[in-house]
Amino acid sequence: MTPLSWYLILSATVFSIGLIGFIIRRDLIVMLMCLEIMFNAVNIAFASFSFYNANLQGQIFVLFSIAIAACEAVVGLAIVLALVRNTGINHSDEINKLRD
Amino acid sequence: MNPAVEHAFFIYFFVSLCILSVAVIASRNIIHGAFYLLIFLLHVAAVFLFLNAEFLMVIQIIVYVGGVLALFVFAIMVMNIKEELRHKRFVKFSTAGLATGIIFFVSLYIFLNHVKSGENVLIKSDTTSLGKLLFSYYLLPFEILSLVLLVALIGGIIIAKKTPVDREGR
Numbered sequence: 001m002t003p004l005s006w007y008l009i010l011s012a013t014v015f016s017i018g019l020i021g022f023i024i025r026r027d028l029i030v031m032l033m034c035l036e037i038m039f040n041a042v043n044i045a046f047a048s049f050s051f052y053n054a055n056l057q058g059q060i061f062v063l064f065s066i067a068i069a070a071c072e073a074v075v076g077l078a079i080v081l082a083l084v085r086n087t088g089i090n091h092s093d094e095i096n097k098l099r100d
Numbered sequence: 101m102n103p104a105v106e107h108a109f110f111i112y113f114f115v116s117l118c119i120l121s122v123a124v125i126a127s128r129n130i131i132h133g134a135f136y137l138l139i140f141l142l143h144v145a146a147v148f149l150f151l152n153a154e155f156l157m158v159i160q161i162i163v164y165v166g167g168v169l170a171l172f173v174f175a176i177m178v179m180n181i182k183e184e185l186r187h188k189r190f191v192k193f194s195t196a197g198l199a200t201g202i203i204f205f206v207s208l209y210i211f212l213n214h215v216k217s218g219e220n221v222l223i224k225s226d227t228t229s230l231g232k233l234l235f236s237y238y239l240l241p242f243e244i245l246s247l248v249l250l251v252a253l254i255g256g257i258i259i260a261k262k263t264p265v266d267r268e269g270r
Contacts, residue, residue: 001103002110004217010114012212014121016205021125023197024190029130029176033137036168037121040144051151052217056225056233059153066163067245071252073168077175078260084179093191
């Protein structure tokens with residue numbers, strides 16, 4: 001049986017890669033994809049804690065987390081869509097106006 | 101399952117998850133990034149299967165691959181984002197961001213390297229007990245979550261729709 005620390009290190013690695021991608025990419029949609037990567041890393045950590053403590057509350061929390069991630073993707077993509085439609089900008093460092 | 105086989109599969113999933121997440125970041129074309137994200141999500145579902153969470157695996161595939169990723173691809177196609185070579189992929193401070201992430205990972209690794217777990221593991225996870233827990237102890241968060249989903253749906257529609265000014269062409 002693989003120990004708990006392996007799963008946690010897997011989660012930490014994937015979370016760090018997602019964090020780096022969120023910092024260094026310019027595309028707004030790729031930044032949202034990196035957010036999904038970070039969500040999945042945290043879900044792996046929750047599921048591994050649920051497995052190694054022999055209770056199901058971690059899995060319940062993963063269900064809630066998946067639903068909240070879906071909400072976040074909907075609202076984020078709607079904001080990006082409105083931004084691209086109104087200004088034609090899809091890069092994060094060109095957004096420097098609060099009004100047209 | 102044989103422990104050696106399980107270790108080998110776990111190492112495969114570890115390496116492939118790292119490679120796929122790096123590929124999502126490093127891909128120049130956004131559609132390619134979305135495709136790598138699809139394979140990444142399927143691998144995460146397989147890791148859930150390792151942890152005796154079959155229901156989570158199914159929910160991951162249905163919600164993420166069938167919902168969120170389809171939403172991403174739909175948004176990319178609606179926005180008609182072309183590959184712009186005049187822009188660089190990374191921001192100006194990308195090395196500083198990389199160093200920040202590496203420092204974060206090293207500190208987490210030092211913290212997580214000596215984690216001890218209990219002896220009893222989840223023997224058999226059936227969806228029945230998960231459903232009983234979800235609809236007894238977690239009934240109020242479940243209902244609140246339904247309300248949150250409704251609010252996010254309405255908010256997404258209102259943010260992304262065309263305003264009347266756009267429709268009249270003024």
